[in-house]
Amino acid sequence: MAAAAVLLVAPAAVACGDDSGGGGDSDPPKPSAEKSTPDTPSEAPSEDAPADPAAAEKQVKENFEKFFDPAVPVKDKEAVLENGAKMRGVLESFSGDKRGKQVSADVTKVEFSSATGADVTYALTLKGATALPDASGTSVNQDDTWKVSVKTLCALVKLSGNESPGPGC
Incomplete structure (x- = not known):
């Protein structure tokens, strides 16, 4: 089932174009089942957190879950x-794919890495069954x-086996 969940973004891989790269030449984060131990809880304000960490x-949770909600229109996911x-091309392919309409995410942990960045742990489900527990994204x-990073989407595309997802991924 995990392979099926990952393959849901494969049809979108060819359309994956973003000249900004969503973060430069660095490799995208890889979804993983490993959990890391935070140095500071996300609830505790610090120099490496937004002004209002709780908000x-x-x-982050709402927007991550909205992005993976099959009932949400492409315009809202964008x-x-x-x-x-x-x-947009990736989103249209993703939303038009049969499996894309069966996938959702449940965010279990948000850990701020800076005032404008966060590591997100989530469970990706396919037709209600957990396909990727403890997946990692940003x-x-x-x-x-607060938005789902291009790196997160591109990591899922790469995990599907597409080694050349296109510019921006």
């Missing part, structure tokens, strides 16, 4: 994806909104 964590307008604050 930011709530928005608004919660980093560089969403540039990634969220970025872009235009005062």
Whole structure:
């Protein structure tokens, strides 16, 4: 089932184009089942956290889950994806795929790495069954909104076996 969940983004891989790269030439984070131990809890304010960590964590969770909600229209998913307008082709392919309509995510942990970045642990489900428990992704604050990072989407595309997902991935 995990392979099926990962393959859901394969049809979108060819359309994956974002000249900004969502973070440069660095490799995207790889979804993993490993859990890391935080240095500081996400609830504790620090120099490496947003001004209101509780509100930011709530928005990260809501937007991550919205992005993976099959009932949410592409236009709304675009608004919660980093560089969403540039990634429209990927979103349209993702939303048009039969398996894409059966996938959702449940965020279990948000850990801020900076005032504008967070590591997100989530369970990816396919037709209600957990396909990728404890998957890892990232969220970025872009235009005062916490969004699913392009790196997270591209990591899922790479995990599907597509080694050349296109510019931006």
